[in-house]
Amino acid sequence: MIFRMERVEQAEIEGRTPRKRRAILAAATEVFLSHGYLGASMDEVAAKAGVSKQTVYKQFENKERLFAEIVLGTSDQLLDGLQQAYVDTLEGAADAREALRALAHRLLQSLTADSVLQLRRLVIAEADRFPEVCGAWFNSGFEKSLDALGQALTRLSDRGLLKRLDDPTLAAYQFAGLVMYKPMNRAMFAGTRQRPKPGELEKLADQAAEVFLAAYGLERSAR
Amino acid sequence: MIFRMERVEQAEIEGRTPRKRRAILAAATEVFLSHGYLGASMDEVAAKAGVSKQTVYKQFENKERLFAEIVLGTSDQLLDGLQQAYVDTLEGAADAREALRALAHRLLQSLTADSVLQLRRLVIAEADRFPEVCGAWFNSGFEKSLDALGQALTRLSDRGLLKRLDDPTLAAYQFAGLVMYKPMNRAMFAGTRQRPKPGELEKLADQAAEVFLAAYGLERSAR
């Protein structure tokens, strides 16, 4: 009886085929992220998904399509996460300095997560092999999230917390560059090996906010 | 007679073995940069170097060592080139704004060269497979060049063209982030495909200088 209920419950959520498909995607994500495209083997994907190779090839035409599906599937998650960070830290903030510090800190936290770094490495590594896929990921994930940041900054400006922004997207890239350039490069090049020192991220966040405010803050809020 | 003279000339420059070795390194650089570590084949390296596989394995123990040799060999070139850019644009400059603009422009030019981008992709892609090599490249190439920029900025500050810098290296990273974050990310993720629009780099350079000066410029030089 219990067995039957469980079966029904699962079936209500999704059938066997989509369930397998999701398992394959999850496994393939793991394998591609940790070994790269060429280093990933379809045997390992199938094994890790608890599925036969035949099933993998029923769901995905070949290795390339599987790769594309995975990369493009991550754009949305990334975008949603960052959008949320903008809302949490900027909307409703009373003080620009505090808001920007909080945002910087939040960006550092989310973008230096291992899975994010691995995905970035994967996309960069395969940019030449799959220019369409990687270009699409960049446009609909990376660039879109910076545009969204530009809009969030504009709202801050509309609320009288920043100067008027002639080019919000540029300002967004500048802020991101101030915050992320150092830690992101280290994380990308030096692998998971070299961790930043405890206080470093805080200092980075604070100083980035300071420089940004010097250029875009209202005079009275200058330190 | 002519033939003989050519032979002598070449022998004067370098013997057969180092000549072959250099040919192998050049070919391997090309192959690794364009196909990645796993995508590169030793057969192709040998063929492109005009050398037999045996010779490759006489000079380099195996594929991994060849890779390491190539990656580490590029640190110095990169560093020298950037050091030169700092000297050319900052030393002897009379106006901070103009100097920073020129530097930004120069950085954009040199760091978006195809070979530089391909090398960065390669190092990032293999950061997990070869953490020591890639970490060493990062420390002795990337970080060192930023430290050098910090020192160059300090000299600018000593000459009374910038505020006193509490943390020159941080300031260097901030300047680099302001300048490079957008174009470098695009170049890395979107491949050689998406070229920046003509005026874009100039605007990026100018605006980066502007923001940097707002934070680190002397009051009288504020716009």
Add this chain to the structure above:
DNA sequence: ATGAAGAACTAGACCGTACAGTACTCATCA
């Protein structure tokens, strides 16, 4: 200068392994 001696090089066969993708048989689910 000459001419062995020996090192370095070539060309390509070869070995073992790994992998993408397919085929086939038997079990399982709807």
Add this chain to the structure above:
DNA sequence: TGATGAGTACTGTACGGTCTAGTTCTTCAT
């Protein structure tokens, strides 16, 4: 009962690295 999946063997290919046999360069004593 008919489709889907498991398990697994198989095919073709590619690659890292070694081996061999024959060729060319370098060196150094004469």
